[in-house]
Amino acid sequence: MMTFYTVINWLLLFGYWLLIAGVTLKVMIKRRAVPSSMAWLLIIYILPLVGIITYLLFGELNLGKRRAERSKAFWPSAAKWMEDMKGTPCLFTNRSSEVARSVLQLCEHRQGMGGLKGNGIQLLTSADDALKSLIHDITLAKNNIEIVFYVWQSGGLVEQVGEALMASSRRGVRCRLMLDSAGSLSFFRSPYPALMRDAGVHVVEALHVSILRVFLRRMDLRQHRKMVLIDNYIAYSGSMNMVDPRLFKQDAGVGQWIDIMARMEGPVARAMGIIFACDWAIETGEHILPSLNTNLIPFKPTEDHNSIQVIASGPGSPEGVIHQALLISIYSARKTLVMTTPYLIPSDDLLQAICTAAQRGVEVHIIVPRHNDSILVNWASRAFFSELLEAGVLIHQFEGGLLHTKSVLVDRQLSLVGTVNLDMRSLWLNFEITLVIDHNAFGYDLARVQEDYLARSQLIEATIWSNRPYWQRIIERLFYFFSPLL
Template sequence: MNILCTFISWIFILIYLLLIVFVTIRILMQHRTINSILAWLLVICISPIIGVIIYLTLGELNLGKKRSKCTRNTWISIIKWLNELKESRYIFTNKHSNISKALFNLCRKRQSIRGVIGNKVQLITNTSDVMNAIIHDINFARKNIEMAFYIWQSSGLTDKVAESLIAASRRGVKCRLMLDSVGSIAFFNDPLVNIMRNAGIDIVEALQVSLLCIFLRRMDLRQHRKVILIDNKIAYTGSMNMVDPHFFKKDSGVGPWIDLVVRMEGPVSTIIGMVYACDWEIETGKRILPSPPNKKMISLKKENNYTIQVIPSGPGFSEDIIHQVLLTAVYSAHTQLIMTTPYFIPSDELLHAICTAAYRGVEVKIILPRYNDSVLVGWASRAFFTELLKAGVKIYQFEKGLLHTKSILVDKQLCLVGTVNLDMRSFWLNFELTLAIDDARFGSDLARIQDDYIASSYLLDDAIWIKRAWWQRIIEKLFHFLNPLL
């Protein structure tokens, strides 16, 4: 009996050691930064069993077998669609400002598509104005409406949007709604979902979370895009989820969420439609690729002719594209660089680029919310402040709510707006969408908005910062160590 127990014990020990070796080899073989590799190895060494479980569930960018296969099949049709779209040469351009040229060339090489011209663009900062514009466009929709959001929460103006969608569906407009399973978990338990589905609206729970598939794909991989498409002519994107800030997270103690949304008309809608179609097919297996734009969609009037590059990122799209875009944008700055983000956990490369810009004389401003809804991210962000302040970067802490806007302005010419936070999850994990807009007029509009943010912010003082308590420094260093895992 003792021999049998000893034998079984050794079998378990052998399996345990093989599992540790297997996971260690997987960590070493993955394409990731040295810091990330070392952090994961340390987690495995400190707590092998828990570390292995965490790694197998959160450590690799795994869509799951079914979605991965669907992604490969989808891209076969996407490539064919892109080749056909390139025949519509009148929507593309090679003409860019000196500030934007490197970034647009990067996107052309990595994504096989150029920036598109002939677009009308409107920046909207007031939530009520955004909602009313969406409702107006839905009411005039004739063919199709597609939406994708990380969070949809019923209440206030959001319910008015739902009512407009229901009315549109009942009059024959094809309506599709794709919502993240985690971000919109409360909504999927709302009776309104059945009402909308009974009205004919297709509602898909993207990247559904369940215990059955926890080891089959990465559970914290999220659909983070915020997109609205109407009749393949009008498109919206930006930082705003489908929530009414008068009701959303009122008990979080951070104040109202402050967002920025871009409304567009023109051929850029077709490109965004392609991104949406790819996501929809991965989730449902159904193909809904948009038709190529016609010349009637294009406005060549100077006041409306904006050049836009659509940059989708996430599993299945160009690997590392958004990180490369951000680095290119920062290194393109000659005089001024302004960044706004709610969550600031830059990679070593991006942090180095930002500090280098400040050292070489660029006026660098970073605007962050003073109070964050994520305690962990709030502390992790502070770990970078000392190095940024030393380089001469001005850090502004917004005090009138949770500044949720994601924007970058380079020399008042190159603008990046969309759904991407300056953190690891947006760089290498989530499904995101960014617009690169090469236009001084748009840059001027964005600059005015950022100036308003700065006017409502507290400028962090270097002399006061270095006097912070010792225990704060310890917490910052602790979360700084965890940055590669966030």
């Protein structure tokens, strides 16, 4: 009997170490940043069972077999669509500002399509203005409406957006609505999905969260894009979720969320349409390529630099392209660089680029919220402040609410706005979208918005920061340890 139990114990011990060895190999074989790999290995060896389970859940970018097959099946038709679109050369710019030239070349080579010209673009800095403009455009829609958001929370003006969408569907406009399962959990538990489907709106719950499938797909991979497309001509994107900030997370103690949205008219809507089509195909298997009928897009010739490039990230998109675009943009700065983000957990490359910009004489400002809805990120981001301040970066803490705007402005000319936070999750994991805008008028408008943020912020003094309590430094370093995994 003792021999039997001894064999069982040895088998269990052997299986235990075999499992650890197998997961260790998975960590080491996949090429990733060294700090990330080291963090995973330390967690696995310090807390083996917890570390192994955590890695299997969150360690690799696993879209799931069915979604991966749908993505693979979609791209041949998407590639042909892009080739056909490039057959209309008048849509693409052959001019750019000096500061934007490198990043636009990168996007063209990596994504297969150049920057688009002839777009009208308007920066919306008020949630009321953005929602009212959206309601107006949805009401006037004639052919199709495609919408994707991370969060949709009913209440306030969002109710009117939903009513306008259902009314448009009832009068024959094709309406598709895709919302993230985790971000819009309260929406999917409400009567609204049924009401919208009854009105003819095709509602899809993206990346459905299911405990039964936690080991088959990475559950924290989220659909984080924010896009509205109307009639293949009007497009919205930015940092704002489909929420009324006067009602959203009012019990979090961080104030109202502050966001921006860009409203665009022109060829850029079709480029964003192919991104939505890919997301839709991944979730439903249905291919809905945007129309290439040039009559649907009145071309607006312009004499000044005016081009927009759309960058998508996430499974199925060129890996790391938004990260590369940020790096190139930062290195292109010659005079000023202003960045706003609610979550500051930069990669080593981004941190080095920002510090180098300040050290070579660029006036660098980073604006982050003083109070954050994520305690983990709030403490981890503070671990980067000392290095940034020592390099001469000016860090401002916004005190007028939770600054949720994601923006980069280089030399008041090149703007990057969209859904991407300066953290690992946005840069390497989630489905995100960034607009690269080479336009001096838009840059001027964004600069005024950022100047307003600066006026409502408190500058962190390097000397005062260096004298902060020692216990705070310990907490910062503790959470910094997990920063490669955030």
